[in-house]
Amino acid sequence: MLFNLTDKLLDSQIKNNKIEESDRELYQYGYNLLILQCLNFSVLVLISLLFHCLIYMALFAVVYIPLRSYAGGYHASIPIGCAIFSAILELVIAATLRFSLFNFLLPGMFALTFVAQIIIWLNAPIEAVHKPLGDGQKQKFRKITRTILLIEAAVLIVLCMKNHHSPAGFVIGISHIILAMMMLLPQKE
Template structure:
């Protein structure tokens, strides 16, 4: 993916005067865009195979914006992230098909999950540091997204659209699992950095 992003960015560079910072922005944008496009196409193929395209669209509408603000488990390579994302989609759709729970419980569970998502602190990405003011803006956007999803889910509950409600509920579950998985990975990384610094400190003070 990175090679394609570099080719596209170099093409823009040859035809337009851009700064180094703009080059990096274009490169990052192309890379993320290509990766997202590949995932979307794969998701639609998987959902079409399962006969659950509508549920897949709901999954994507919930998963992509909420996870982008809350954060989650990030792996080192696109291939591993891609596999993990496809697995998350597959597990959600399979759960909707085979793991039935009463609609009232599903609705209450979705509300509890939204509360958890609202109160958890976003995972900070060292590659994309965010200022405190931006964090507040992102927090407000997350509130609006969660409120909108609550209204949509309430509509599904009132009109007994079971599969769609269940899709949102299980998607929230995946987001929460991914978030806390990311928290654990970040904590492990920080602990390694602390141990490394302590070792270096002891080494130089011997």
């Protein structure tokens, strides 16, 4: 249904000579990606509002998205699969925050977060099967990933020194654990 909107928009733009028919596939990919990003963002905001944890879920997005963008990892074979997986992930994190379940998870999380950070440090970037990286890109993405990871780890340490039961610390830690798991999942061809 959403992608029918893309087709109608493209038909209109081609008819009005805004874009060339030969560029249709490229624009279609871009518009579909934009629609999915907007959908993912809307779901994140909705879940955040339902569970009264907008600030912490915004923190999750700020921590997870840039790191995931450069570190790579598992990609669903179809875009809607990615959206569903993301929504489930966000739902679990929001419920954990809302019902203070993170207090039960914190004792083992410090060790798991440290292991996750090592996995990210050593393995990033993980290439997508359909989007291989050149050597220069790999080095650049590795450097960016490590820089982001160091900054986030430093913030996590400061938060935990101030308060061992910090929800913000939980959010940063769980984002690193999730990313490490995504990096270890096998890629589909």
